[in-house]
Amino acid sequence: MLKDTTIAFIGSGTMGEAMVKGLLENHLVNPDHIIASGPREERAEELTKTYNIRATTDNREAAKGADDVVLSVKPQVLPSVLEELQGVVSKDALILSIVAGAKIARIRGALGTEFVVRSMPNIPAQIMQGMTVWTATPSTDERHRQQARTILAALGDELFVKDENYLDMATALSGTGPAYAFLFMEALVDAGVHLGFSRRVAHQLVLKTMQGAVGIAAHTMKHPVELRNDVTSPGGTSAAALYELEQGGLRTVIAKAVWAAYERSKALGDAKP
Numbered sequence: 001m002l003k004d005t006t007i008a009f010i011g012s013g014t015m016g017e018a019m020v021k022g023l024l025e026n027h028l029v030n031p032d033h034i035i036a037s038g039p040r041e042e043r044a045e046e047l048t049k050t051y052n053i054r055a056t057t058d059n060r061e062a063a064k065g066a067d068d069v070v071l072s073v074k075p076q077v078l079p080s081v082l083e084e085l086q087g088v089v090s091k092d093a094l095i096l097s098i099v100a101g102a103k104i105a106r107i108r109g110a111l112g113t114e115f116v117v118r119s120m121p122n123i124p125a126q127i128m129q130g131m132t133v134w135t136a137t138p139s140t141d142e143r144h145r146q147q148a149r150t151i152l153a154a155l156g157d158e159l160f161v162k163d164e165n166y167l168d169m170a171t172a173l174s175g176t177g178p179a180y181a182f183l184f185m186e187a188l189v190d191a192g193v194h195l196g197f198s199r200r201v202a203h204q205l206v207l208k209t210m211q212g213a214v215g216i217a218a219h220t221m222k223h224p225v226e227l228r229n230d231v232t233s234p235g236g237t238s239a240a241a242l243y244e245l246e247q248g249g250l251r252t253v254i255a256k257a258v259w260a261a262y263e264r265s266k267a268l269g270d271a272k273p
């Protein structure tokens, strides 16, 4: 599908590298068809050495002639990158953005291209366990959509949505979601240390517990409340702990946190370049 496609990564940090890795490990594209760009020469050398791909410090050189151009820079850097790429990107190219908050209209307007995909992956993409939500301009034809789908599927699961508004929502839920999970794990490990476990043991117990809980939820597909009721005996330890969590307003805090991330994603999209 992508064998003869040249893919340029503009910004080759954590997510850019995860995408390169996913594409290569799934044998979707040959290394010499990938070109990565970024500001540092050492990073370009490192990427070439690790993945055998081409790498450059010149964004224009990377994007020129590429069939697919992946925008994988931080939101704050996007305005200067879009300016730099003006007139360079082929009119037939697929532009695939993973930049949080960056609206399709802005990218399309800056680059003058028809085929623009906006996506929101998340960090488990690094181990091909990611969840990516994406949408495309209505004028993106099936060939370009299929290319986007193939690239994103190399990161884990992908879900197409028709309405771009869902991208800000996905940013708050699945894009930012791993941060919530990491904080919850950290708090549990600290609680274990407070009880008297060594940090190493507390970490091991928490990690396996989280993995097991997610595993059973995915395996049974039961609603979380059903699973929670199954482990909550009358007058038992779970009931005592859950009462404290509810008293502390855990649900409200989570709802507020996710809403704050949603508002932040929209604000990033509205920010003037």
Ligand SMILES: NC(=O)c1ccc[n+]([C@@H]2O[C@H](COP(=O)([O-])OP(=O)(O)OC[C@H]3O[C@@H](n4cnc5c(N)ncnc54)[C@H](OP(=O)(O)O)[C@@H]3O)[C@@H](O)[C@H]2O)c1
Binding pocket: 010, 011, 012, 013, 014, 015, 016, 037, 038, 039, 040, 043, 059, 072, 073, 074, 075, 077, 080, 081, 098, 099, 100, 120, 121, 122, 123, 175
């Ligand atoms: N990380 C996540 O969990 C996650 C999840 C979903 C979406 N995203 C989105 O993915 C994008 C990239 O995030 P990331 O976590 O991969 O960030 P990152 O690791 O900081 O990667 C960004 C890369 O862009 C490079 N860069 C800086 N200025 C540049 C320029 N002018 N031209 C080309 N490259 C430039 C950086 O190089 P230097 O390091 O040398 O500055 C860095 O390698 C962001 O827009 C973010 O919203 C991230």
